[in-house]
Amino acid sequence: MKSTRTAGWTLLELMITLTLLALLTAKVVTVMKMANDAAGEQSMAIHVENQANEILDRIGLAIMGSDRGTLIPSVEGLNYSGLRYKLSLGTENGVTVWDDTEEIRLAGAGTRIEWRENPDEAEERRLVWTKLASPLLEGEVLNGVDDNGNGLVDEQGLTFVIERNMVTIRLTLRATSADGREVIRTVERTVTCRN
Ligand SMILES: [Ca+2]
Numbered sequence: 001m002k003s004t005r006t007a008g009w010t011l012l013e014l015m016i017t018l019t020l021l022a023l024l025t026a027k028v029v030t031v032m033k034m035a036n037d038a039a040g041e042q043s044m045a046i047h048v049e050n051q052a053n054e055i056l057d058r059i060g061l062a063i064m065g066s067d068r069g070t071l072i073p074s075v076e077g078l079n080y081s082g083l084r085y086k087l088s089l090g091t092e093n094g095v096t097v098w099d100d101t102e103e104i105r106l107a108g109a110g111t112r113i114e115w116r117e118n119p120d121e122a123e124e125r126r127l128v129w130t131k132l133a134s135p136l137l138e139g140e141v142l143n144g145v146d147d148n149g150n151g152l153v154d155e156q157g158l159t160f161v162i163e164r165n166m167v168t169i170r171l172t173l174r175a176t177s178a179d180g181r182e183v184i185r186t187v188e189r190t191v192t193c194r195n
């Protein structure tokens, strides 16, 4: 009889212990998952931000190294989702020597930012700079209205605006974190052509 009681208590104790252990484990797992999700989202945000800044640097350097007269399209005040330019290789006998035409554009239905050398020609070279591009700039909706208040209507996720010998570059990158939250980063810079 005594031994049965002892066994009963032991079983009860065991059950309580197991239940507490299970609860504790569940809690630890939840806390770890939350920390992981937060870390995942944070590192995703850093990744998207770094990539946006890196691409903005590359585009800025390309435009700063090119001549205003080589930009295509060249009309001021409009916004373009791609820009062609030529870099100067220096002068030879007083004449400027130009490198091959290069282009930076939004491609793949607004999902990629590409760099192309000799675009649309047989010797075209192409690099995809990012696959995190956005079809439209952050806050913009395709509705004929300037939703994000930057003076441009329905501008795309990579946008160039030319004013005199300056070009304003705007771009939005977006990615989805593991838990389904969207990370969006938009960067903007105005640079001046070399002449
Ligand atoms: Ca706008």
Ligand SMILES: [Ca+2]
Pocket: 140, 141, 142, 143, 144, 145, 146, 147, 153, 154, 155
């Ligand atoms: Ca709009």
